[in-house]
Amino acid sequence: MTNSKVAEVIRDDLWKNNPVTVQILGICSTLAVTNIFLNTLVMGLGLTFVTSFSALTISLLRNIIPPRVRMMVQTLVIASFVVIVDIVLKAYVPNISKALGPYVGLIITNCIIMGRMEAFASSNKPGIAFLDGVTSGIGYAWVLLVIAFFRELLGFGTILGTPVLDPVMRGLGYSEGWVQWAFMIMAPGGFFMLALFIWVTNSVTAGKAVRTKK
Amino acid sequence: MESLSPWVIFFAAIFTGNILLVYFLGMCSFLSVSKRINTALGLGLAVTFVLTITSALNYVVYRMVLQPLGIEYLRYIVFIVVIAATVQLLELFIERYSEVLYINLGIFLPLITVNCAILGVSLFMVIRDYTFIQSVLFGAGSGLGWLLAILAMAGIRERLNEQRIPPALRGPGITLIITGIMAMAFIGFSGMVQIQ
Numbered sequence: 001m002t003n004s005k006v007a008e009v010i011r012d013d014l015w016k017n018n019p020v021t022v023q024i025l026g027i028c029s030t031l032a033v034t035n036i037f038l039n040t041l042v043m044g045l046g047l048t049f050v051t052s053f054s055a056l057t058i059s060l061l062r063n064i065i066p067p068r069v070r071m072m073v074q075t076l077v078i079a080s081f082v083v084i085v086d087i088v089l090k091a092y093v094p095n096i097s098k099a100l101g102p103y104v105g106l107i108i109t110n111c112i113i114m115g116r117m118e119a120f121a122s123s124n125k126p127g128i129a130f131l132d133g134v135t136s137g138i139g140y141a142w143v144l145l146v147i148a149f150f151r152e153l154l155g156f157g158t159i160l161g162t163p164v165l166d167p168v169m170r171g172l173g174y175s176e177g178w179v180q181w182a183f184m185i186m187a188p189g190g191f192f193m194l195a196l197f198i199w200v201t202n203s204v205t206a207g208k209a210v211r212t213k214k
Numbered sequence: 215m216e217s218l219s220p221w222v223i224f225f226a227a228i229f230t231g232n233i234l235l236v237y238f239l240g241m242c243s244f245l246s247v248s249k250r251i252n253t254a255l256g257l258g259l260a261v262t263f264v265l266t267i268t269s270a271l272n273y274v275v276y277r278m279v280l281q282p283l284g285i286e287y288l289r290y291i292v293f294i295v296v297i298a299a300t301v302q303l304l305e306l307f308i309e310r311y312s313e314v315l316y317i318n319l320g321i322f323l324p325l326i327t328v329n330c331a332i333l334g335v336s337l338f339m340v341i342r343d344y345t346f347i348q349s350v351l352f353g354a355g356s357g358l359g360w361l362l363a364i365l366a367m368a369g370i371r372e373r374l375n376e377q378r379i380p381p382a383l384r385g386p387g388i389t390l391i392i393t394g395i396m397a398m399a400f401i402g403f404s405g406m407v408q409i410q
Contacts, residue, residue, distance in 0.1 A: 027238070027241035027245065028239050028241045029238075031238040071298075075327075076294075083287060086287065087287060101341060102337035105289075105337045106330045109294075111242045187237075187238065188398045190394075191394030191397055195383075195391045198387045199380075206382055
């Protein structure tokens, strides 16, 4: 495991080849859980856990899995880790577990994990595969957290459940305070937010490419 | 949940609770396969077909095997295995008996195992405590709803090719914005029937 390879993995997963904004994977949960920041944080942690440990397992088993049943083995490994996450969430944060509902189970079919297993873990050593799993998870989580931050702020007017915009609006002289922007909490808000986010990141990357060309 | 008529669930799954536009399930293949109407139709039909069958199968497995044995927490693993096996069997079956169907649907079948809509519908069915008939119609309705959404999107995207879109917004960006507008339209249905 050389240092340059480690750096490359980290840079790729977090920005250059970010699973959400560049590869457009794992969108289902990206949108479904991002109307409340705290739920998103839990989801991001859960996904990072599943991705990194599945990557480790697959990488350790990579020489003994028959290629023909590769997908099936990968799915089962991922599913086992998801069961662990589900049970832990139910035991320690039952409220969030209930709010996330089926989306915890849907980590199994999150294409990010499958994609990383296929593209990276099944052909690399365990150490770097684990790192790739962790950074992919973080790459996914930070994008989600940004989206969730704005959706919660605009939708409910709160940050982590604390009212923020309400006092601000009252301070500015609007007696009714912050009127909830229900649109942001509902499905279309999620679609628009993600589209905007992709637009911004693409513009930044494109701008950089033009500058380096000069 | 037993009081709800299965047909209410069926239509609600197509419109007010559209699996794609309201619950965001099946987005990956929705974004990548919605470029042409023909392929969108093929994939949509395959999804509807598989959804109807797997929701019935998973219902039986959950109520007859997992619940009596008290191992509901294994449902994720069991459901995904049932789905993968169904898809594989269907592929063999279609290949053997109908060449036309195989050419039109067969190529999409492998894509379906990882479509989160399929697993999602089975999980929703458990959470909402549906009966057998309700589950099957919920599966079929969700499939049709997905088909409707992807067909509409493919139609729009075929015409979008000639438009001038800001470069950074091309591809997934503009597709998501259109999906958002479609989702707004579908939310308009929610005054008609509501299930939760």
